Amino acid sequence: MEPRQISGLHSELSTHSTPVSASVSEELLPDAQVLTVTAEWSQNDPVRGSRHRYMQQWRLFIDGNSYKTITGVLSPGSCVPVTGELLSTVSPFRMQKAVIRETCGHQLLEIWDRHGLRKCLNLTVFNQHGRVYEDAHFGCLSWLEGENKLLYVAEKKNTEETHDGAEYCRKDRSLYCDDWGEGLTDKSVPVLCVVDLHNGSVRVLQGSPPDVSPGQALWAPDGRSVFFVGWYHEPFRLGLKFCSNRRSALFRLDLDGHCERLSGDNVSVSCPRLCPDGSTLIYLQGEVFGPHSQCLSLQQLDLKSGKTSTLLDVVKRPRAGEFAGVYEALPSSCWSADGQRVVFSSACRNWKDVFMVDRRSKKVTSLSDNFSDPSQVYGSWKLLTIQKDLMVVCCSSPNTPPALRVGILPSAGEAVIWKTLQPPIATFDFHWTVLDVTPSPEEDNTFYSGLDFGAVLIKPSCSLRKSKIPMVVFIHGGPHSHFSAEWNSTIAGLAKLGFAVLMVNYRGSTGFGQDSILSLVGRIGSQDVKDVQRAVLTALQSDTTLDPDRLAVFGGSHGGFLSCHLLGQYPEFYRACVARNPVINAATLVGTSDIVDWRYTTVGLQYSYGQIPTAEALAAMLERSPIVHAAQIKAPVLLMLGGRDKRVSPHQGLELYKVLKSTGSPVRLLWFPEDGHSLSRVDTQADCFLNTVLWLQQHV
Secondary structure, three states: OHHHHHHHHHHHHHOOOOEEEEEEEEEEEOOOOEEEEEEEEEEEEOOOEEEEEEEEEEEEEOOOOOOOOOEEOOOOOEEEOOOEEEEEEEEEOOOEEEEEEOOOOOOEEEEOOOOOEEEOOOOOOOHHOOOOOOOOOOOOOEEEOOEEEEEEEEEEEOOOOOOOOOOOOOOOOOOOOOOOOOOOOOOOOOOEEEEOOOOOOEEEOOOOOOOEEEEEEEOOOOOEEEEEEEEOOOOOOOOOOOOOOOEEEEEEEEEEEEEEOOOOOOOOOEEEOOOOOOEEEEEEEOOOOOOOOOOEEEEEEEEEOOOOOEEEEOOOOOOOOOOEEOOOOOOOEEOOOOOOOOEEEEEOOOOOEEEEEOOOOOEEOOOOOOOOOOOOOOOEEEEEEEEEEEEEEEEEEOOEEEEEEEOOOOOOOOOOOOOOEEEOOOOOOOOEEEEEOOHHHHHOOOOOOOOOOEEEEEEHHHHHHOOOOOEEEEEOOOOOOEEEEEEEEOHHHHHHOOOOEEEEEEOOOOOOOHHHHOOOOOOOOHOOOOHHHHHHHHHHHOOOEEEEEEEEEEEOHHHHHHHHHHHOOOOOOOOEEEEEEOOOHHHHHHHOOOHHHHHHHOOOOOOOOOOOOHHHHHHHHHHOEEEEEEEEHOOEEEEEEEOOOOOOOHHHHHHHHHHHHHHHHOEEEEEEOOOOOOOOOHHHHHHHHHHHHHHHHHHH
C-alpha cells in the first residue's frame, strides 16, 4: 500500500469510539422502573489531531415486579459533544451535573440541571488555589449528600504569607519544584478544596499532614469530614503513573482541621469507595516498592467499629479457570444497591473480565457471558459503573471495536442477562486465539517453579494470503502490565495489511498471580527474553501458516527493552524491529528516570531513598541491558522517542542509535519533541503507525 492508503487505514481504524465513563439515573413509574444510562465516549479526530468527548443517553424500562428484567430500550438521541470538560459528575438525587471547564485561561465550575445552567463560578478569580486536578490519580469531584457543596483537588496556591498575614507572590520563580513524574509533571502540591454553592465561596481545607499529597477524596457520611488518599512525598516524589507501589495511606479529615490515619503505615492504598448506607469503606492495598504494579488486596473498613478486614486477599498462584486477583483501579461506583456485593473488572490471564465478590461468603464470581454465545466472544470486559444494580460495561476483542452493554446484577446462582446498547461498528475479518505457553525445564524458575504464561495470536483472513504469513511479535511494557484480548487499532491495522500479530504476556505480566510478578524480579533481561522467544516458537509450531523467516519485534518501554534484547541474543531470527522509548542501558537510566527505585528492583536489590549507586549495582544493571548485545544486532531498527519522556529518557534510544550507526547496522530514529513516554498524541500515533508499516513492508 502507498503511504496515503496506510494513513487512510489508520484514520479509519483509530476513529472507532471508546466508552470511558457512564452513569445511571432512576425514575419510578406506576408499573415500571425507568433507568437512564448516560455514557461518555472518546474519539480520535485525525483532521484536527485531537480527541473529542461526547455523550449519549438510553432509557431502559425495567419490570416493575421483579426489577431484574429489562423490558425495553429507547434508541439514543444524537451524540452531544462534551469536549472541554476537565471533570464532571452528576448528583445522586436532583441529577445536577457539575462541570469543571477551562475557558480563556480561567477554570469555571458550572452547575447544570434540567432547566439549563443554574450557576457558574470562576474558580480562578477566587484565587484560593491553582489549577484543578483532572487526572485519574489525584483528581475527584464529589457531591455532598445535600448537594450544596462539592469537593475537589487543586494545586496549592503559589503564594506565601508575610509576618502580618498578607500574601505575596513567591519571588524566586527559578526555585525547583518537585513533581509526580511522567504524565503528572504539572502536579506537585495538591490541596483539598470545597466550594459552597449556597454562598458561592471556595475554601481550602487545612489539617492534612504536611508530608503527604492528598487526592481521591470523597465526603464522609456525616458531611462534616472527608476521606482521602495521601501519598507520602518526603524526602522527594517518585513517579506515580502506572505505579501502585507508592507509600500512601487512607486519612479522614474533618472540616475543623483534625486528621487521622485509618489504614496501615507502610502500605500503598488507593480507590476508597463508600458503600450505599455509609457503614463501610473499601479500598485497594499493596506493598511499597518492589514491583511497581502488583496484585492488590481489597480491604474493608467498618466505620462504626474502626476495624479493618480483608475482603479479597492477594492471589499468589491462581488455578486454571479461577479468579486471578485484582490488578487495576476500582470504578467510581462499584457497590450493589444492598451494599453486600462489590463489582469490578480485572485481568485474568490473557483476558479481562468483570467479577463480583460477595462480602458474606467472600466468593468471587465471573459475570461475563463469553460462553453463552460462541459466535460473539469478547476478550475484554471493563466495568464502567454499577448503579441501581445496573452494570454498564465496555466489551471488545482484537477484531471487534468497543461495544456498550448493560446487565442487571443477578440474585445468587443466576446468570446476568446482558443487553447491547451500542453494538460494535463492525467486526473485522481476521481471527484471534489465546495460547498457553509453558517454559522448557531449563527455563523454569527454581524459586517460582511451575509457572506458565500466555499470548494472544491475531491472524489476517486466510483468503488474503496464498503464501505463509509474516508475524509481528508485540511485547508490552511495564514489565508488570498486561495484554488482554481487546481492541487495538494498531494491531487491527497490521492484521488488515496481512501481518499476524503475537501479543505476549511473559512471566511477570499482571493477571497471572503475584508469584508470576515476583518471579521476574532480579531476572529481567533473561527470563522475560526467553519467555518471548518461547512464545514465538510455540506459535510457529502450533500454526504452520506463519512464516518463520519473516518475523519482526515491536514494543515500547520495557517492550522495547525486550525487542532490542531479542535482536541481540537471537541475531539471525528476526528481520526487523520497531522500538518506542526503549530501555537500552539500565545503568545510565538510574539518574534520569522518575522511577529510580525500579532500576534497583530489576536486578533484585532493595531500594531506599538515600541509595547511592555502587559499581556493583551499576554493573548488574548494565549486564541485564540490551546495550551489551548491541554489537550483535543485524536487523534494521526503527526508534521512536518522546522528547518529554520522564520515565525512560530519550537519551536511552539515542545511545542505541549511535552504537548502531557506528557499526553500520540499519537504523532510523523518529523524534517527537512534544510527546512523552506513551507517545499518545493523535498526530504522533498516526505518524508512528505509518512509519511502522513502511518499515515492516521494507524489511519484512
